[in-house]
Amino acid sequence: xxxxxxxxxxxxxxxxxxxxxxxxxxxxxxxxxxxxxxxxxxxxxxxxxxxxxxxxxxxxxxxxxxxxxxxxxxxxxxxxxxxxxxxxxxxxxxxxxxxxxxxxxxxxxxxxxxxxxxxxxxxxxxxxxxxxxxxxxxxxxxxxxxxxxxxxxxxxxxxxxxxxxxxxxxxxxxxxxxxxxxxxxxxxxxxxxxxxxxxxxxxxxxxxxxxxxxxxxxxxxxxxxxxxxxxxxxxxxxxxxxxxxxxxxxxxxxxxxxxxxxxxxxx
Amino acid sequence: xxxxxxxxxxxxxxxxxxxxxxxxxxxxxxxxxxxxxxxxxxxxxxxxxxxxxxxxxxxxxxxxxxxxxxxxxxxxxxxxxxxxxxxxxxxxxxxxxxxxxxxxxxxxxxxxxxxxxxxxxxxxxxxxxxxxxxxxxxxxxxxxxxxxxxxxxxxxxxxxxxxxxxxxxxxxxxxxxxxxxxxxxxxxxxxxxxxxxxxxxxxxxxxxxxxxxxxxxxxxxxxxxxxxxxxxxxxxxxxxxxxxxxxxxxxxxxxxxxxxxxxxxxxxxxxxxxxxxxxxxxxxxxxxxxxxxxxxxxxxxxxxxxxxxxxxxxxxxxxxxxxxxxxxxxxxxxxxxxxxxxxxx
Numbered sequence: 324x325x326x327x328x329x330x331x332x333x334x335x336x337x338x339x340x341x342x343x344x345x346x347x348x349x350x351x352x353x354x355x356x357x358x359x360x361x362x363x364x365x366x367x368x369x370x371x372x373x374x375x376x377x378x379x380x381x382x383x384x385x386x387x388x389x390x391x392x393x394x395x396x397x398x399x400x401x402x403x404x405x406x407x408x409x410x411x412x413x414x415x416x417x418x419x420x421x422x423x424x425x426x427x428x429x430x431x432x433x434x435x436x437x438x439x440x441x442x443x444x445x446x447x448x449x450x451x452x453x454x455x456x457x458x459x460x461x462x463x464x465x466x467x468x469x470x471x472x473x474x475x476x477x478x479x480x481x482x483x484x485x486x487x488x489x490x491x492x493x494x495x496x497x498x499x500x501x502x503x504x505x506x507x508x509x510x511x512x513x514x515x516x517x518x519x520x521x522x523x524x525x526x527x528x529x530x531x532x533x534x535x536x537x538x539x540x541x542x543x544x545x546x547x548x549x550x551x552x553x554x555x556x557x558x559x560x561x562x563x564x565x566x567x568x569x570x571x572x573x574x575x576x577x578x579x580x581x582x583x584x585x586x587x588x589x590x
Numbered sequence: 591x592x593x594x595x596x597x598x599x600x601x602x603x604x605x606x607x608x609x610x611x612x613x614x615x616x617x618x619x620x621x622x623x624x625x626x627x628x629x630x631x632x633x634x635x636x637x638x639x640x641x642x643x644x645x646x647x648x649x650x651x652x653x654x655x656x657x658x659x660x661x662x663x664x665x666x667x668x669x670x671x672x673x674x675x676x677x678x679x680x681x682x683x684x685x686x687x688x689x690x691x692x693x694x695x696x697x698x699x700x701x702x703x704x705x706x707x708x709x710x711x712x713x714x715x716x717x718x719x720x721x722x723x724x725x726x727x728x729x730x731x732x733x734x735x736x737x738x739x740x741x742x743x744x745x746x747x748x749x750x751x752x753x754x755x756x757x758x759x760x761x762x763x764x765x766x767x768x769x770x771x772x773x774x775x776x777x778x779x780x781x782x783x784x785x786x787x788x789x790x791x792x793x794x795x796x797x798x799x800x801x802x803x804x805x806x807x808x809x810x811x812x813x814x815x816x817x818x819x820x821x822x823x824x825x826x827x828x829x830x831x832x833x834x835x836x837x838x839x840x841x842x843x844x845x846x847x848x849x850x851x852x853x854x855x856x857x858x859x860x861x862x863x864x865x866x867x868x869x870x871x872x873x874x875x876x877x878x879x880x881x882x883x884x885x886x887x888x889x890x891x892x893x894x895x896x897x898x899x900x901x902x903x904x905x906x907x908x909x910x911x912x913x914x915x916x917x918x919x920x921x922x923x924x925x926x927x928x929x930x931x932x933x934x935x
Contacts, residue, residue, distance in 0.1 A: 332714035340702045418698050420663040422715055423686040582679070583665050 329424060330432040337436030341401060351400060352444060359393045359452055367456075378521045384548050385519075387459040390449040391544040392516045397445035398479050399486070402434030403507075407490035408500075427487060427574055434483055463549045470556065474543035477563040481538050484570025485510070491574060494581035515541030535570060538563040592636035593767065593799055594660065598669035601630040601655050629655040631823035632669065639766070642793050642800040644814035644831070648916045652823040653803040657769050660801070661691055674766060687716060690760035694772035697752055698759050699744035705755045706740045709762060716763035723762060730758040733788055750781035757785060761792065768792065770802045774809055786812040807912065819915055827915065839906035840881055844888050846874045849897035861891035 341348060366389065370382045380388065410416050419426060453459045462468040489506050496502070511517050513536035520531050520541050531537050542559045545551050551559060605627050608618040630652040637643055647653050658664040659671060662678030662685045671678060678685040692698070699708040713723045731737055734754040739747045744755070753773065760768065770789070774782045790813060792798040802813060810817060810831065817834065819827040827834070851872060852858070858874075859867055865888070866877040874896065876888050885903055892898065 329715045329717065332711055336700060336703060336707070336711060339707075340700070343702050414693070414696050417658065417663050418691075418693065418696060420682065421661050421686055421689070421691040421698075423683040424715060425683065 330428055333424075333429050333432035334436035337401075337433035338440060341437040341440055348401075348444075352397070352448060355393065355397060356448055356452070359389065359448075362389050363452070363456055378519065379550070380519065380521075381460070383458065383460045386453065386456055387461070387548060388519060388544050390453060390459055391547050392514075392540045393452075394442070394445045394449055395475060395478050395540050395543060396516060397441050398438055398475075399434050399482050400441060401437050402430075403482065403486050404503075405430075405434075405486070405490065408493035408496075411493050426578060427571070430487060431483060434486075435479075438479065460548060462547055467546065467549050470560075471543055471547045474546045474560060474563060477560070477567050478539045478543050480567035481535055481563065481570060484567055484574055485535060485539075487574040488570055488577060491577040491581055510536050510539065513537065514539040515544065519544075535566040538566050593639040593641075594635075594637040594671075594673050594801075596633060596635050596669065596671045598632045598634065599630060599656070599659065599666055599671050600628065600632050600668045601652075601659060601664060602667040603627045603629055628823050630659070630666075630820075633820070633823070633825045635818060635825060635828060637799060637801065639799055640793070640797045641816060642814045643802065644810040644817040645801055645803045645820065646810070646817060646912060647803075647820040651820045653820060654771060656820070657691075657771055657801070657803060661689060661769060662686065687763070688766045690763070690765035690768045692753075692756050692760045692768070692770050692773050694753065694770075694775040697744055698756050699752065701745050702743050704741045704743055705736070705747070708744065708755070709759060712759050712762050718763050722764070726762050726764065727758075730761065730788075733791070734758055734784065750777050753777060753781065753785060757788060761798075764796065765798065767799045767801065770800065770804075772804050772806075773802070774804065774806050782806070782808065789813050819912070821916065834911070835906075839911050840879050841877055841906055842880045842885065843875055843877045843904040844885055845902050845904065846876075846892060846896070846898050847900040848872045848874055849899050852896050857895050858892055862888065 363386065366385050367382070370377060370385065375381075377385070407416075410419075419429065422429075462471055485506070489502055492502055513531045513534050515531075515537060516539075520528055520537060523531060531541075538559075542563055546556055546559070603626070604624045607623045607625050608614050633652075633656070645653055645656065655664065659666050660673060660678060662680075662682035665679045673685060674688055676685050699705060700711065709727060712718070713720075718726075731740070734757065736751075736755060736758060739751050739755070744752060747755070757773070768789070773789075774785055777785070786809060789800060793800055793813070800813060802809060804810060815831055816829065817827065817831050818825060849872075852869065852874065855867065855869065862876060862878070862883075864879070864882060868875045868877075874892065876892065878885075878888055889898075889901070
């Protein structure tokens with residue numbers, strides 16, 4: 324497809340810009356390392372208080388879970404911080420729209436560009452943390468690892484779909500900072516990034532099950548640990564795929580509505 | 591068939607209305623009030639291929655909104671708009687391929703990466719064939735003098751350099767139509783000249799159609815043959831620039847610098863009954879209709895009575911003309927030509 328070339332050019336540029344902002348990238352990474360350490364010490368204390376398995380997790384598994392959560396959160400961080408309302412306020416959206424590009428696809432390209440770099444940095448950092456804490460559980464075999472990577476890729480697609488949809492609200496409200504922070508909080512809780520969903524009370528777990536967030540951390544992490552049997556894994560991958568497609572389509576729909584509703588700044 | 595055709599084109603915005611102060615904000619927080627603002631109100635116009643049109647109006651008149659509809663960024667509320675056979679908002683991407691856009695207030699260049707890389711991205715985005723890209727880039731680099739800052743990121747170059755680079759980027763894919771939204775804002779004379787010259791050359795050599803919005807009347811006189819004026823969302827004038835000047839800018843003012851203050855104005859005034867004569871110390875100014883009198887006749891009537899050291903003639907500036915139109919002091923209707931309102935304002 325010849326149309327692909329322009330989007331890959333955008334992705335490449337976006338990666339290049341991430342390199343240019345290496346200090347900012349590094350500081351962001353350091354911030355999340357502190358967070359990982361805090362989580363490790365917290366859970367270590369909990370596990371020390373009750374030796375053996377907790378909610379079906381052993382300590383090495385819990386460590387792996389936390390690092391997988393860290394890895395998945397590190398992907399598309401740059402895009403997640405994208406604030407559409409700033410783009411709108413400064414009229415940058417108008418510049419984008421004057422180009423022969425699909426808006427969502429070019430946003431996806433610029434979000435996905437830095438992902439390989441984010442992945443490698445997070446794996447490197449994760450490996451160091453894992454060594455410091457005496458190693459983590461690894462996937463049972465190559466097949467599990469491969470399925471995990473597929474699931475992680477879908478988690479990233481869901482993240483893109485969600486952030487894009489949320490950013491669309493910028494067309495109707497003047498600031499999206501509040502909505503962005505709210506999204507991050509809800510996402511952290513319901514994705515299982517803070518606490519594995521298994522520790523939730525039943526009713527809260529039922530809520531989490533019908534939301535898209537579990538596909539962002541919990542599903543890939545459980546696949547990594549081999550906690551789900553094959554039919555469940557297939558089902559959960561299907562749910563991830565549905566959410567990814569659904570959110571991306573919803574984003575396109577919202578975009579159409581936005582174009583009609585909207586004022587783009589600048590007279 | 592015209593290249594651009596708008597019929598009854600209208601754009602309505604819903605604006606949130608907030609009363610001033612804290613109480614107003616609080617009210618606004620709980621119950622929002624909106625009112626419709628008609629930014630563009632049933633306008634009709636058409637532009638032929640190769641035309642260069644200045645699209646003028648005071649701030650908030652609806653210029654940018656019209657440009658955004660033409661580029662497919664905004665969806666019209668009603669009316670029809672066809673640009674080169676396409677409805678821009680329905681075929682935004684196809685339309686985007688055929689147009690170049692320069693917004694003076696913001697750049698198309700990527701802020702962080704070298705200018706040349708932004709150009710390369712344009713090549714990929716517009717799918718410009720390699721040979722054409724190479725030729726255009728080489729040509730524009732030379733005319734616009736881009737070589738010295740080609741490898742610097744947009745964040746590090748001056749405004750004048752940025753505008754030249756922006757213009758280059760907007761034209762690399764040889765667009766049929768070039769939309770310029772205040773392209774010379776904040777630039778020095780030399781850069782303005784270079785930009786205007788470049789745009790003119792594109793019009794003459796490639797037949798590019800240009801739609802220009804500006805507050806800089808020099809842009810208009812250098813680039814455009816036709817002006818369209820919009821105010822409050824309605825087109826209040828659409829016509830030839832030269833004709834506009836002939837119709838409304840008939841007055842000239844001739845200023846004489848005198849050796850001594852004139853003893854009496856009587857004889858001069860008697861010789862020039864149709865003119866308005868004013869004095870200010872050693873200066874004597876005569877305002878006249880250039881279709882009725884020649885500057886020589888004025889001089890002949892003045893010189894016998896006073897000793898003239900120097901003189902000069904003020905032509906009315908398009909700027910004054912437009913300012914009067916904006917201020918509502920001049921109604922641009924072809925049936926009611928007005929005289930004696932413009933020069934030396």
